[in-house]
Amino acid sequence: xxYHLLVTMGIxxxxxxxxxxxxxxxxxxxxxxxxxxxxxxxxxxxxKKLFFDRRLSGDGTMSCSTCHDxxxxxxxxxxISLSYPTTRNWRNSPTxxxxxxxxxxxxxxxxxxxxxxxxxxxxxAFEMNQNLDFVEEEIRSVPEYVEDxxxxxxxxxxxxxxxxxxxxxxxTLVSVNSPLDRFLRGDKKALSTEAMKGYVIFTGKGKCAxxxxxxxxxxxxxxxxxxxxxxxxxxxxxxxxxxxxxAKVSNxxxxxxxxxxxxxxxxxxxxxxxxxxxxxxxxxxxxxGPYMHNGIFATLDEVIDFIDKGGGKGNTALxxxxxxxxxxxxxxxxxxxxxxxxxxxxxxxxxx
Amino acid sequence: MAAGPTVKKIMDTYKGKVRLVVKNYPYIYRDYSHIAAEASxxxxxxxxxxxxxxxxxxxxPKLDRESLLKYAQELGxxxxxxxxxxxxxxxxxxxxxDKKLAVDIDLYNTPTFFINxxxxxxxxxxxxxxxxxxxxxxxxx
Numbered sequence: 001x002x003y004h005l006l007v008t009m010g011i012x013x014x015x016x017x018x019x020x021x022x023x024x025x026x027x028x029x030x031x032x033x034x035x036x037x038x039x040x041x042x043x044x045x046x047x048k049k050l051f052f053d054r055r056l057s058g059d060g061t062m063s064c065s066t067c068h069d070x071x072x073x074x075x076x077x078x079x080i081s082l083s084y085p086t087t088r089n090w091r092n093s094p095t096x097x098x099x100x101x102x103x104x105x106x107x108x109x110x111x112x113x114x115x116x117x118x119x120x121x122x123x124x125a126f127e128m129n130q131n132l133d134f135v136e137e138e139i140r141s142v143p144e145y146v147e148d149x150x151x152x153x154x155x156x157x158x159x160x161x162x163x164x165x166x167x168x169x170x171x172t173l174v175s176v177n178s179p180l181d182r183f184l185r186g187d188k189k190a191l192s193t194e195a196m197k198g199y200v201i202f203t204g205k206g207k208c209a210x211x212x213x214x215x216x217x218x219x220x221x222x223x224x225x226x227x228x229x230x231x232x233x234x235x236x237x238x239x240x241x242x243x244x245x246x247a248k249v250s251n252x253x254x255x256x257x258x259x260x261x262x263x264x265x266x267x268x269x270x271x272x273x274x275x276x277x278x279x280x281x282x283x284x285x286x287x288x289g290p291y292m293h294n295g296i297f298a299t300l301d302e303v304i305d306f307i308d309k310g311g312g313k314g315n316t317a318l319x320x321x322x323x324x325x326x327x328x329x330x331x332x333x334x335x336x337x338x339x340x341x342x343x344x345x346x347x348x349x350x351x352x
Numbered sequence: 353m354a355a356g357p358t359v360k361k362i363m364d365t366y367k368g369k370v371r372l373v374v375k376n377y378p379y380i381y382r383d384y385s386h387i388a389a390e391a392s393x394x395x396x397x398x399x400x401x402x403x404x405x406x407x408x409x410x411x412x413p414k415l416d417r418e419s420l421l422k423y424a425q426e427l428g429x430x431x432x433x434x435x436x437x438x439x440x441x442x443x444x445x446x447x448x449x450d451k452k453l454a455v456d457i458d459l460y461n462t463p464t465f466f467i468n469x470x471x472x473x474x475x476x477x478x479x480x481x482x483x484x485x486x487x488x489x490x491x492x493x
Contacts, residue, residue, distance in 0.1 A: 059381050062461070082473065
């Protein structure tokens with residue numbers, strides 16, 4: 001009996017692995033919508049207004065769109081994200097395109113839903129630096145918003161409902177008709193010859209699809225590649241203040257002596273998560289550089305070289321791949337051509 | 353980490369090809385931001401705008417009146433003229449005009465650059481500007 005069980009488990013295991021190894025890339029599908037925050041046209045429109053509203057920051061200079069600019073791939077084109085005036089951020093601004101598919105938000109995955117995520121940057125001293133009790137009253141003092149919240153929620157303004165509207169808007173930001181989607185749906189001519197060769201490397205020798213799989217080409221897991229620190233920004237004492245602040249509020253005991261970004265460790269306090277970061281989606285990657293949690297790599301060539309060499313010093317997550325220059329070129333062609341959808345047609349809201 | 357050194361590198365690299373127009377946008381929630389803007393323009397009147405600009409960034413947030421007078425002395429400015437200028441808010445109208453311009457074009461973040469109308473928010477490496485400037489210079493040929 002136990003022998004049979006073992007055999008069955010063995011087969012199951014092999015099957016699961018084989019499926020994961022084959023890539024398991026999936027074409028775009030509908031964004032999952034949580035039952036407790038149904039999408040409505042009015043809610044999405046309200047979320048869009050709030051997304052561009054500078055009232056959400058303490059001094060009225062920052063809105064969500066400052067660091068997630070529609071014209072910059074819903075990121076900000078910077079290695080290190082923009083920050084609240086007089087402060088400095090310490091991580092790269094991730095794109096919001098396809099964010100509705102992510103099971104973890106932020107590079108360290110400290111939020112599990114967009115509703116939970118939305119309030120963090122608002123409160124963060126080095127991002128929007130707003131007080132949530134206060135922002136509720138600021139939004140409540142705008143008649144158009146009071147009416148919007150009544151229509152959308154049948155209730156008054158609260159921070160939770162602000163977050164729900166923002167989440168609803170962000171779930172509308174999805175890739176449209178990328179060559180990869182056409183290819184996965186059966187159009188064998190959707191990829192150029194180079195991109196097709198890159199696809200073969202991506203799902204084969206390059207082992208990329210072992211982690212970059214599913215709809216958004218990300219496995220919702222965390223890995224420590226030991227990405228180099230951004231030496232230039234480390235010189236800025238304001239970045240040090242941000243690092244120590246985040247560590248302090250994450251109950252990291254030795255926060256005063258922390259000299260690097262511990263990544264996921266600050267969330268789990270599990271040694272295996274030291275310097276681990278969430279696998280990012282690769283969709284729209286050509287529009288969303290610089291790359292890695294600290295924007296250390298300006299180009300995809302640098303990222304491919306880094307991964308090909310087996311990642312940063314001392315990491316155990318990656319092994320050298322030994323790709324030659326042609327293979328790297330093809331891989332890049334796949335990333336740039338196949339994963340870039342049509343431009344997202346975007347209508348800016350009129351912020352009340 | 354301020355944008356000044358990058359801007360200077362741009363001006364050196366593209367001598368004669370790029371014109372720089374600086375607008376003041378003193379941060380509303382900083383006590384000394386307005387008087388610091390006055391100080392930079394008072395220094396400009398005496399031909400030392402960039403010297404004062406660099407010193408202000410280096411010494412920030414120590415930008416109270418007494419400190420500004422000390423910096424003016426360090427730069428060898430005519431202290432009487434400088435003092436009269438900042439105390440009399442000689443450049444207030446110019447600063448207010450710049451602030452109004454910023455609000456009119458829905459601009460809130462400093463530094464923000466416009467390169468032939470192309471908007472760039474935040475400090476960027478030289479190479480970032482180079483790409484845009486080269487493309488603009490190419491387009492104007």
